[in-house]
Amino acid sequence: MLRIGIIGTGGIADAHIEGYRAFPETCEIVALADVVPGKAHDKALAFGLTEVAAFDDPRAMLAEARLDIVSIATPPSTHAALAVAALDAGIHVLVEKPMAPSLEECDAMLAAQRRSGRMLSVVAQNRFRDDLATLKDVVDSGMLGSISHIRVDSAWWRGLPYYDLWWRGTWEKEGGGCTLNHAIHHIDLLLWLLGSPTEITAMLANAQHENAEVEDLSVALFRYDRGLAQLTSSVVHHGQEQAIVIQGAHARVSQPFSVVAERSRPDGFPEPGGDPDVVSRIDALVAARTPLAHLGHEGQIGDLLAAVREGRAPVSTGQDGRNAVEVVTAIYKAGFEREFVALPIAASDPYYRAGRLVANAPHFFEKKASLIEAAS
Known part of the structure; x- marks a missing residue:
């Protein structure tokens, strides 16, 4: 025991x-x-x-x-x-x-x-969710072909009191805003699905939380071989409609789960009705999955x-956890310095070290409350 x-x-x-x-x-x-x-x-x-x-x-x-x-x-x-x-x-x-x-x-x-x-x-x-494990199985099957584009919406909504808790809303205690503490789940999923990108750039903002130092919104772009990915990290999205949409050479799959496949006419425009054979093969793979027990x-x-x-x-x-933090670090460095950041980040990079991000981070606003317990 x-x-x-x-x-x-x-x-x-x-x-x-x-x-x-x-x-x-x-x-x-x-x-x-x-x-x-x-x-x-x-x-x-x-x-x-x-x-x-x-x-x-x-x-x-x-x-x-x-x-x-x-x-x-x-x-x-x-x-x-x-x-x-x-x-x-x-x-x-x-x-x-x-x-x-x-x-x-x-x-x-x-x-x-x-x-x-x-x-x-x-x-x-989130690796232990049937809908997301389904995406993983489809990507790993190779049925999508080479990946062209992936859109990840880590869309959450939090009101002003969320940042009143003592450790939230500061670079020193929380380590960052929505990119680190909310989108880390979606970043892990992106890496789980596709592996690490080679290059990242980003922009950061605090759009709605005047009581926090940290960002409440970021948009990042990732380079993957011939393809691109985009990640929106947010705590300002009403409806909290999160999504992952993966576009491959042969089909698109997404979460919430759906599959669409186009087929070319002789002139290059899409054939009406798409490609039902590709859709049926992916649907069969999904139907054959054994649901997760826990x-x-x-x-x-x-x-x-x-x-x-x-x-x-x-x-x-632990290495998976580090990989996600490396992507977050690259997003913050890109946003702070307004540059493209190549991966992997070397140990000689100033942003590798503890404290460098805190020292360089913009204070969008200053924290106004420091409650020991969150309001119920």
Whole structure:
């Protein structure tokens, strides 16, 4: 029976608690920790975890609770130090997105993983959604042909009070705005589907949140071989209509799922009715899929538990988390410096280092509130 601890008992910790509780035959939650006095105890009571030890010091929990796995669900600026401490203590780590605010910190986490021999997994719960796993299967099948263009809309909406929470809305504590903390999911999916781009450029703005230093909107362009991708990261989009649209040589697939395929007339214009053969082949592939047994955080936690038992890598690794942070870093560098940024980003690049982004980031506005708890 694997012994589980969770550091950070804010809202996202609920998904971790429920995820572990879905596998009672494999693991048990034995400890919770939060730096706010009493908060871990209150979270344990709320979930009926009467036998769980509650700590106000995360490092005390790592030292005393005899853990096999720890979930880190704290603000991004704390991820690296906590993950390194846990790995060095011989504990497997599942860390919330984003992995860390800088590539330097990501690499410190990966170094700790290598020297400890433990596992490091970064939350990428959207890989464990049937609609998105379907896109992955279609892309991997090769039925689309070479990829021409991908449009990713990471479209969310948040009101002004969202940035009143103490760690949100600042470059130092949150590490960035919607690009890092919301679109990181879609960036991970883009990399999962297509791999890393070779070049990125971007523009950033704060369109609607006068109480935050960080951006609430960014638009980035990516170069992929002969094709291009575009990513909109936002917390100003009413309706929160998120989408991924992949255009290949033979067909288009998208999430929400649909498939369209054109066929050329002799003069190059599209044939009415498209190409039903291509559509039917893709539809058959989709229909033959076995649905995922566990979804979201529960799916990722189940995969990590299985990976520990089987001695294999988890579906979402520390390197995957670093790759997503590298893309975010390139978007910020491109937006701040108004340039094209080539990937990979070298360790000699100033933006690789912790603190450089904070030093160079524009303050669109100044933070006006610093609440310990978000308003309910």
